[in-house]
Amino acid sequence: MPEGDSVYQAAARVRTAFEGRVIEHCQFRVPRYATVDLSGRTVESVRSVGKHHLIDVGDDLSIHTHLKMEGAWHVHPIGTKWRRPAFHARLVLRTDTHEAVAFEMGICEMLTDADGALAYIGPDLLGPTWDTDVAIANLRRDPDRPIGLALLDQHLMAGVGNVFRCEACFLRGVDPRRKVADVDIPAMVDLCHRLLQANRSRIRTTTGVNVNGKRYYVYGRGRKPCFRCGTPISRDFLGEGDSEERVLYHCTRCQT
Numbered sequence: 569m570p571e572g573d574s575v576y577q578a579a580a581r582v583r584t585a586f587e588g589r590v591i592e593h594c595q596f597r598v599p600r601y602a603t604v605d606l607s608g609r610t611v612e613s614v615r616s617v618g619k620h621h622l623i624d625v626g627d628d629l630s631i632h633t634h635l636k637m638e639g640a641w642h643v644h645p646i647g648t649k650w651r652r653p654a655f656h657a658r659l660v661l662r663t664d665t666h667e668a669v670a671f672e673m674g675i676c677e678m679l680t681d682a683d684g685a686l687a688y689i690g691p692d693l694l695g696p697t698w699d700t701d702v703a704i705a706n707l708r709r710d711p712d713r714p715i716g717l718a719l720l721d722q723h724l725m726a727g728v729g730n731v732f733r734c735e736a737c738f739l740r741g742v743d744p745r746r747k748v749a750d751v752d753i754p755a756m757v758d759l760c761h762r763l764l765q766a767n768r769s770r771i772r773t774t775t776g777v778n779v780n781g782k783r784y785y786v787y788g789r790g791r792k793p794c795f796r797c798g799t800p801i802s803r804d805f806l807g808e809g810d811s812e813e814r815v816l817y818h819c820t821r822c823q824t
Contacts, residue, residue, distance in 0.1 A: 570635035572727025573767040575616040576694045578641040580769075582623065583614035585643050585666040591625070593662035598676050606631075606661075618692050618726025622682050623661075630682035631659070636674025643668045693727035693764045703757050707748060715751045716744025716806050716816060725757065727764050734787040734817045735774040736760050743823045744806060744816055786817040794819040 594606040609625045616622070621641065623631040633639065642651060645666055650657070652671045659670040670676055679685050691703045706724035718724060719733045728736070736759050737744045742751055763774060773783040775795070785795055790803030799821040807813030 570619065570637070570639060571729030571732055571772075572616070572618055572692070572694050572764050573772060575619050575621050575635060576764075576768045578635070579614050579616040579621055581643045582621075582641055582668050586611045586623070586661065586663060586668060587614050588612075589663040589666075591661055592664055593660065595660040596676070597658050597660070601676075601678060604678060616692075617682075617686050617695065618689050618722055619729070620686055620689070622679075624682070628680055630679045632675065632677050632679045632682060632685075633659070633670050633673045634675035636672075638672040639674055640671050641668060642671065688723055690721075690723055690725045693725065693761050694768055695726075698761070700754075700757060700761070704753050707753050707757065711747060711749035713748050714745045714806065714808075715742060715748050715756070717808050718748050719756075719760070720814065725760070728760055730814050731772070731784065731787045732760060732763055732774075735784055736763060738786045738818060738823060739774070741823055744818055786819060788817065790817060794822060797821050 589611055591606050591609050591611065594604070596602055596604050606625055612624045612626055614623050619634060621633045621635070625631065633641075640652070643666060646662060648667070650669060656671045657669050658673045658676040661668045690706050691697070691699045703725040707718050709724070710718065716733060716737060719728050719736065720730070733744070736756060739759060740752070740756055742756070767773070771778055775782055775785055777783060786801050789801045791800050793799065794801055797819065799819055802818055802820050804816045804818075805813040806816045
């Protein structure tokens with residue numbers, strides 16, 4: 569599931585092959601941008617901003633993609649067989665040596681002034697300008713909101729998705745439905761920062777074990793025994809207002 573660490577890694581892969589290189593071929597497979605051709609432009613930078621992926625191509629223009637649930641950037645030498653069906657591709661870019669394909673993107677568009685367009689996003693946990701104090705203040709703004717919902721709000725702090733939400737709450741011994749006012753927010757923010765930093769360059773794991781079924785303490789382990797106390801992990805849902813409820817994993821004994 570794409571979260572801040574996944575997008576960070578995707579940007580690193582595209583950056584290695586494309587930054588400073590000239591785009592030789594560009595094909596948007598999105599109707600609105602079907603006539604856009606960036607051939608001849610030099611890729612100035614490739615970066616992640618929270619869960620957003622940006623390729624800056626000069627003149628204040630950026631390719632903006634968001635992986636949502638299914639998206640992925642594949643980067644490989646030209647001529648490599650694609651690992652996903654061609655009809656899933658939303659954008660194809662090539663230099664003289666490499667190809668990058670954006671598959672099943674929730675968002676695939678061109679932006680002018682990307683930084684301005686994404687200014688609403690809170691401090692990026694993996695960004696160069698990460699600000700702990702601002703993130704803490706943002707989360708504390710609504711003290712009655714459940715912490716499990718506040719952590720997912722990218723306006724407050726960018727990069728945490730459902731995996732890290734579930735895992736951080738477990739590691740802090742916090743029921744995700746507990747009010748923000750009743751949570752040690754500085755400790756929670758520090759943990760989220762450390763979790764994403766630790767996973768930005770590896771296969772994601774919060775347990776430190778890189779084995780299927782053991783990478784996470786609670787996420788994806790509904791009804792299986794808690795690694796700490798043996799209680800079956802609860803699989804539930806949490807949402808607010810008209811927003812879509814997200815699946816929630818937690819231990820009813822370890823998280824109070």
